[in-house]
Amino acid sequence: AQKVTQAQTEISVVEKEDVTLDCVYETRDTTYYLFWYKQPPSGELVFLIRRNSFDEQNEISGRYSWNFQKSTSSFNFTITASQVVDSAVYFCALSEPQGGSEKLVFGKGTKLTVNP
Amino acid sequence: EPEVTQTPSHQVTQMGQEVILRCVPISNHLYFYWYRQILGQKVEFLVSFYNNEISEKSEIFDDQFSVERPDGSNFTLKIRSTKLEDSAMYFCASSEKGTSSYNEQFFGPGTRLTVL
Secondary structure, eight states: OOEEEOOOSEEEEETTOOEEEOOEEEOSOSSOEEEEEEEOTTOOOEEEEEEETTOOOOEEETTEEEEEEGGGTEEEEEESSOOGGGOEEEEEEEEOOTTSOOOOEEOOOEEEEEEO | OOOOEEEOSEEEEOTTOOEEEEEEOOTTOOEEEEEEEOTTSOEEEEEEEETTEEEEEOTTOOTTEEEEOOSSSOEEEEESSOOGGGOEEEEEEEESOOSSSOOOOEEOOOEEEEEO
16 A cells, blocks of 8 residues: 655754754555655645656755665655745655556645744 | 646535536547545546547546547546545646656646535
C-alpha cells in the first residue's frame, strides 16, 4: 500500500536559515513517482518537483534542492537561505502509475514558517 | 498557459442540500481527478475519471458522491446530501494521458465548500 510520512508537523526558522523538510514513503511498486507541492496561505497547490523511481540524481533549482534516496525510501527537500515568502505548507506525494489511475497519495504536510 | 479552472471559488450550503462543484480541465487532457482537503489536513484522493467512467475511487467516495463529464469541457462533482463533514477544499486536477510514462496532474485553484 502507498503511504507518505512527513514527520515534521511544523517548522519555524529565521530568514536566511537553511531548512530541510523530510519525507519518507512506502510502496510495493518498483516504478513510482515522488512529488513536492507547496500550498501558500492562499490555498492553491503549487507543483515544485517530480522524480521517478529510476532517477536518484539529486536536483537543485535555485534555493531548492531535493535528495532522493531509495535505500532509505526518503525524498527530502531543502530550502537554502529561506525567505519569508517560503512560508507555506509543503506536501510530499507519491504516485504508482500501475493500473492507469496515477492518483496522488499525499503526506500530512509540513507547515513552514519563516520569520523575518 | 492553459490552466484548470474551478467554480465557484467558495460555496456555502445547508446540511442535506445537494451541491455541484464544477471544473474545466485543460482542453487536451484525458484524465480527471477530484481531491479533498479538510481544513488543516492532508489532500486526499477522491476519484479518477477516464473515458467517461470512473477508473478508481477511494473509500471516501461513497454513494453520496458522483462525477460526470456532461459535455466536452466540464467535469463535475456532485454531493447529493451534504453533511457537516463534507466541509473542505475540493481540488480538481487533470492530466494529458495515463500511460506508462507519467503525466503531470495540473490542479485547479480549489472550491471551498462550507456546510452549515
